[in-house]
Amino acid sequence: MYLHGTSKINEAGHLEIGGCDTVQLKEEYGTPLYIVDETLVRKRAREYMDAFRASGLKFQVAYASKAFSVTAMCTLAEQEGLSLDVVSDGELYTALQAGFPTERIHFHGNNKTPNEIEMALDARIGCFVVDNLIELQMLQAMAGEKNQEVNILLRVTPGVEAHTHEYISTGQTDSKFGFDIGNGAAFEAIELAVKQPNLKLLGLHSHIGSQIFEVEGFQMAVERVAAFAKEVKSKLNVVFPVVNLGGGFGIRYFEGDTPLQVSQYVKAITDGVKLHFAGIAEELPEIWVEPGRSMVGEAGTTLYTVGAIKNIPGVRKYVSVDGGMTDNPRPALYDSKYEAMLANRANEATEETVSIAGKACESGDMLIWDLDLPQVATGDLLAVSCTGAYNYSMASNYNRIRRPAVVFVQNGESDLVVRRESHEDIVRNDIIPARMSKQTINS
Ligand SMILES: Cc1ncc(COP(=O)(O)O)c(C=O)c1O
Numbered sequence: 001m002y003l004h005g006t007s008k009i010n011e012a013g014h015l016e017i018g019g020c021d022t023v024q025l026k027e028e029y030g031t032p033l034y035i036v037d038e039t040l041v042r043k044r045a046r047e048y049m050d051a052f053r054a055s056g057l058k059f060q061v062a063y064a065s066k067a068f069s070v071t072a073m074c075t076l077a078e079q080e081g082l083s084l085d086v087v088s089d090g091e092l093y094t095a096l097q098a099g100f101p102t103e104r105i106h107f108h109g110n111n112k113t114p115n116e117i118e119m120a121l122d123a124r125i126g127c128f129v130v131d132n133l134i135e136l137q138m139l140q141a142m143a144g145e146k147n148q149e150v151n152i153l154l155r156v157t158p159g160v161e162a163h164t165h166e167y168i169s170t171g172q173t174d175s176k177f178g179f180d181i182g183n184g185a186a187f188e189a190i191e192l193a194v195k196q197p198n199l200k201l202l203g204l205h206s207h208i209g210s211q212i213f214e215v216e217g218f219q220m221a222v223e224r225v226a227a228f229a230k231e232v233k234s235k236l237n238v239v240f241p242v243v244n245l246g247g248g249f250g251i252r253y254f255e256g257d258t259p260l261q262v263s264q265y266v267k268a269i270t271d272g273v274k275l276h277f278a279g280i281a282e283e284l285p286e287i288w289v290e291p292g293r294s295m296v297g298e299a300g301t302t303l304y305t306v307g308a309i310k311n312i313p314g315v316r317k318y319v320s321v322d323g324g325m326t327d328n329p330r331p332a333l334y335d336s337k338y339e340a341m342l343a344n345r346a347n348e349a350t351e352e353t354v355s356i357a358g359k360a361c362e363s364g365d366m367l368i369w370d371l372d373l374p375q376v377a378t379g380d381l382l383a384v385s386c387t388g389a390y391n392y393s394m395a396s397n398y399n400r401i402r403r404p405a406v407v408f409v410q411n412g413e414s415d416l417v418v419r420r421e422s423h424e425d426i427v428r429n430d431i432i433p434a435r436m437s438k439q440t441i442n443s
């Protein structure tokens with residue numbers, strides 16, 4: 001398993017993260033356990049901030065909290081000077097609970113409900129990324145009623161789509177997100193948006209995909225968005241002070257994944273903006289980006305305890321752990337590949353090939369197929385790396401399995417940032433209707 005950030009193997013032969021021995025973390029917090037290498041998250045945040053500072057342009061780095069939204073993470077983001085991208089009332093509530101500066105919150109989503117818009121208006125968030133005309137009208141009406149002026153970006157589809165390793169140019173009419181530039185929808189939306197008395201159109205937003213390993217897609221997107229901004233300037237005399245290029249910067253989950261340095265992605269974007277936006281307005285636009293996965297993904301490790309082991313001679317050995325698709329649905333959903341090691345015997349040579357199964361009642365609940373490990377025994381600790389993004393945030397209670405705890409580790413200290421769910425949590429919202437308690441089988 002590749003050792004990210006502060007992960008290392010200590011003298012006891014145990015995996016250590018943030019100076020904390022994972023065997024001790026298990027003793028203290030139990031398993032499954034999400035462990036977040038706080039030092040690595042802060043390092044990534046600083047890499048983004050430093051790379052943008054080096055460009056000399058104005059910018060905001062909005063952490064896409066969908067990747068991992070908990071109050072401690074919002075606080076960390078604030079401390080590092082990041083802005084925050086939220087896509088639901090739940091993510092917004094989390095940010096508000098953390099006391100995140102509301103003017104640095106950007107609200108996304110293709111179907112914001114009236115309640116969500118109300119909540120965000122009342123919180124005076126910094127910007128709405130408007131996705132469609134229904135939202136535009138609703139936002140104007142609600143902002144008008146409250147007599148507020150609201151900043152908006154319009155989400156456009158620039159006709160560039162990243163399929164992880166390659167880019168395709170598409171009309172992109174077939175997307176649930178945003179206004180298509182190619183078919184004229186984006187232009188019409190701008191014409192309408194600039195007429196809204198309570199909405200202030202700051203600019204355009206584009207997001208081309210996720211887990212991207214090259215700069216070409218971002219360069220193409222900047223070029224197309226700039227060409228469109230130029231058209232808007234010449235036809236409507238509207239200029240945009242902001243351009244948002246979304247997230248999607250890749251990370252290393254598995255050997256063969258070849259992400260670039262944060263600074264390389266940022267340089268491609270800032271250079272692209274300098275090149276293509278030059279002369280459209282007096283000043284170059286402020287650049288916003290929305291990294292999620294790359295901020296937290298590599299910093300996360302999930303610790304499991306090995307339970308049942310089933311060997312099918314000549315077929316395979318299933319090693320079951322005390323979590324699975326409920327804490328990491330990505331292998332089941334996307335066929336995602338992960339690396340893992342025995343955290344309590346991290347120095348030992350590999351001896352067998354096993355497949356790691358989760359505990360949910362679902363044949364598809366497999367975390368890793370064909371993993372080389374030392375001879376595994378019940379009670380061993382399995383660490384799966386790179387689980388910081390879209391794991392906790394996509395976890396479920398399927399089979400009424402309780403969601404794990406999350407700890408932040410750094411400099412030999414561990415802090416619980418999310419408690420393990422309790423049995424009470426599992427039934428907290430359940431209600432037995434009063435009429436049922438009166439009924440007997442015979443009545
Ligand atoms: C609009 C938008 N911004 C940002 C992100 C974050 O993407 P990533 O986690 O790949 O950086 C996403 C998710 O793909 C997104 O849809």
Ligand SMILES: N[C@@H](CCCC[NH3+])C(=O)O
Nearest residue numbers: 066210330334389390394
């Ligand atoms: N949830 C996805 C990424 C979705 C990105 C959000 N637009 C993943 O785990 O990779």
